[in-house]
Amino acid sequence: xxxxxxxxxxxxxxxxxxxxxxxAALSLPCLWMAQYQxxxxxxxxxxxxxxxxxxxxxxxxxxxxxxxxxxLEPIGKYHFQLCKTLSCALCGKAEVLEHLIQRLGIxxxxxxxxxxxxxxxxxxxxxxxxxxxMQMNDLYYENLTPEKIDAxxxxxxxxxx
Amino acid sequence: xxxxxxxxDEKKYAAQEGLLxxxxxxxxxxxxxYFCYHEALGADGNCRMCMVEIEGQKRPQIACDTNIxxxxxVRTKGQMIESVRRRILELELINHxxxxxxxxxxxxxxxxxxxxxxxxYDSKIDQAEKVHHKKHIDLGSNVMLDQERxxxxxxxxxxxxxxxxxxxxxxxxxxxxARVTTMPGKKLDNPxxxxxxxxxxxxxxxxxxxxxxxRVWFLTSTxxxxxxxxxxxxxxxxxxxxxxxxxxxxxFRPRPNADxxxxxxxxxxxxxxxELQENRQLEMLIDGMVSKEDEAVACYHxxxxxxxxxxxxxxxxxxxxxxxxxxxxxxxxxxxxxxxLESYRDESFGDDWLKSSQRAANAKGVEKLGIAQILSxxxxxxxxxxxxxxxxxxKAQKSIHLQTHQMEGKADLVLPLAPFSESSGTLVNEDxxxxxxPKAIWRNEPLMSAIEWIDLLQGGEx
Numbered sequence: 195x196x197x198x199x200x201x202x203x204x205x206x207x208x209x210x211x212x213x214x215x216x217x218a219a220l221s222l223p224c225l226w227m228a229q230y231q232x233x234x235x236x237x238x239x240x241x242x243x244x245x246x247x248x249x250x251x252x253x254x255x256x257x258x259x260x261x262x263x264x265x266l267e268p269i270g271k272y273h274f275q276l277c278k279t280l281s282c283a284l285c286g287k288a289e290v291l292e293h294l295i296q297r298l299g300i301x302x303x304x305x306x307x308x309x310x311x312x313x314x315x316x317x318x319x320x321x322x323x324x325x326x327x328m329q330m331n332d333l334y335y336e337n338l339t340p341e342k343i344d345a346x347x348x349x350x351x352x353x354x355x
Numbered sequence: 356x357x358x359x360x361x362x363x364d365e366k367k368y369a370a371q372e373g374l375l376x377x378x379x380x381x382x383x384x385x386x387x388x389y390f391c392y393h394e395a396l397g398a399d400g401n402c403r404m405c406m407v408e409i410e411g412q413k414r415p416q417i418a419c420d421t422n423i424x425x426x427x428x429v430r431t432k433g434q435m436i437e438s439v440r441r442r443i444l445e446l447e448l449i450n451h452x453x454x455x456x457x458x459x460x461x462x463x464x465x466x467x468x469x470x471x472x473x474x475x476y477d478s479k480i481d482q483a484e485k486v487h488h489k490k491h492i493d494l495g496s497n498v499m500l501d502q503e504r505x506x507x508x509x510x511x512x513x514x515x516x517x518x519x520x521x522x523x524x525x526x527x528x529x530x531x532x533a534r535v536t537t538m539p540g541k542k543l544d545n546p547x548x549x550x551x552x553x554x555x556x557x558x559x560x561x562x563x564x565x566x567x568x569x570r571v572w573f574l575t576s577t578x579x580x581x582x583x584x585x586x587x588x589x590x591x592x593x594x595x596x597x598x599x600x601x602x603x604x605x606x607f608r609p610r611p612n613a614d615x616x617x618x619x620x621x622x623x624x625x626x627x628x629x630e631l632q633e634n635r636q637l638e639m640l641i642d643g644m645v646s647k648e649d650e651a652v653a654c655y656h657x658x659x660x661x662x663x664x665x666x667x668x669x670x671x672x673x674x675x676x677x678x679x680x681x682x683x684x685x686x687x688x689x690x691x692x693x694x695x696l697e698s699y700r701d702e703s704f705g706d707d708w709l710k711s712s713q714r715a716a717n718a719k720g721v722e723k724l725g726i727a728q729i730l731s732x733x734x735x736x737x738x739x740x741x742x743x744x745x746x747x748x749x750k751a752q753k754s755i756h757l758q759t760h761q762m763e764g765k766a767d768l769v770l771p772l773a774p775f776s777e778s779s780g781t782l783v784n785e786d787x788x789x790x791x792x793p794k795a796i797w798r799n800e801p802l803m804s805a806i807e808w809i810d811l812l813q814g815g816e817x
Contacts, residue, residue, distance in 0.1 A: 237539060237540070250516070250522035251538060252516075252522045252523065252525040252538055253516075253522065253525065255525060255527060255538055256525045256526060259527035259528050259529075260527075260528070260529050
């Protein structure tokens with residue numbers, strides 16, 4: 195399996211290169227593009243990025259392992275990231291989490307066998323006013339209740355059909 | 356930069372303005388603990404151990420990131436600074452397994468030393484609560500990694516990124532989970548890799564070749580020069596004589612010398628100590644039969660008395676003093692002396708750093724003494740070979756070989772010769788730097804050096 199950046203991403207990288215004094219500054223944007231493209235960051239992608247921006251793969255790998263939002267292994271397509279920080283914890287996060295575990299059949303940090311869902315708990319998402327809150331891929335779901343979770347799952351099921 | 360004066364622990368020191376404070380502390384022998392700083396790698400400032408008090412500054416400062424300024428007043432001792440160091444050390448030890456008794460680094464471990472200096476408290480962390488990492492990972496190139504013992508000083512990763520520029524090692528993950536590793540599926544693979552073992556201040560990186568072979572406090576270190584090539588890297592020969600046994604070398608370590616090798620040596624040189632202990636010629640042989648000294652001397656005189664043209668070959672690894680003695684000896688015998696250097700060339704070995712393609716340690720010495728380098732192909736009556744590798748290439752009716760190692764082929768007389776570790780003398784490296792090597796190894800039954808053999812063969816006493 196080998197990794198190739200899409201034409202669109204390659205154009206973006208070239209445009210970004212003009213912005214910084216050193217192309218090594220593009221480690222993070224390139225890692226993001228690779229993750230959006232494949233769903234995770236493969237070692238091949240790291241090699242490719244290294245070559246593109248003239249940085250040893252080890253340096254890219256170090257960056258990728260440092261941030262929890264980068265996935266070096268494939269994870270479920272829909273990634274539920276439930277906030278576990280104070281406001282959400284006080285406003286019923288536990289109940290929502292329990293319901294998610296029940297419905298998805300996975301624990302935080304796991305992906306479902308069919309590759310559809312992944313569940314994790316994260317630190318503050320910065321939306322305390324609408325706690326409890328969850329981020330599904332790039333979307334925020336606010337004021338969560340077990341019923342709302344059911345509705346979200348249903349809409350996702352619909353999307354799948 | 357101008358010369359200035361600063362005060363450290365109530366004493367005045369002269370130093371260059373802008374010099375790193377830690378360099379001055381190290382140079383003056385003032386005790387300051389540090390893991391991450393290394394003269395060859397520069398300051399990184401990650402271990403925070405080298406804290407000192409500087410008058411006028413609110414907080415303690417790290418000496419490795421402080422440039423010396425005029426009128427600076429520094430304190431390296433005192434209750435305050437020692438309590439700071441103790442607390443930082445406690446942080447370093449949170450997840451450390453504290454298994455010194457079974458750790459190969461014990462005795463030369465900075466963490467162990469600093470604990471004895473500043474620690475001496477009971478652990479607040481239960482063994483079961485510590486974060487566990489992988490132990491005994493084979494990184495390749497004879498280097499073993501124990502991630503739990505690591506203090507994350509990043510010396511090894513800086514060595515592979517800044518010095519060898521091979522970028523094999525890196526610190527991945529973060530917080531408690533940060534650890535040194537290679538890329539998945541990749542190995543540590545460069546000809547200088549084993550230097551990370553010396554760089555590692557703790558027992559995280561150990562040498563597969565040396566670990567568990569000997570406790571370091573049993574070892575005696577003798578300064579010497581590596582004989583692996585003409586570069587002449589400075590080394591320590593670490594050796595030990597166990598009761599009744601013959602003295603043995605356990606490892607070579609680099610010895611800092613800014614003019615020659617800096618702080619490092621190559622792996623080939625480091626492991627070349629093994630050659631000094633394998634396949635050695637220890638007996639005198641007449642026609643392949645073990646014989647006594649008087650018989651061997653009688654045999655020598657008979658061979659020389661037979662007359663005819665004599666050629667003497669000299670190894671370009673011999674010390675200059677030995678080469679001079681051989682030169683005189685050749686003159687007395689009326690023999691033709693040569694030391695072909697071409698035989699030692701190995702283009703695949705050399706690089707642009709510490710490895711030279713000329714693999715004879717004293718090649719420059721041979722040149723300086725003006726010893727002929729052309730290998731004569733004419734048949735000769737007698738060959739006297741002082742350990743030169745091309746001894747068998749000369750067509751000689753009779754031959755005498757003084758050998759450090761067992762030779763192939765037939766010889767009329769074989770005499771055992773002491774290798775460089777068992778005698779002393781001077782080498783001239785490829786840049787013309789003369790370096791003296793003292794005798795390191797004292798065998799139970801010592802072998803004779805070239806000089807001693809020449810004395811004996813010319814009728815002197817042993």
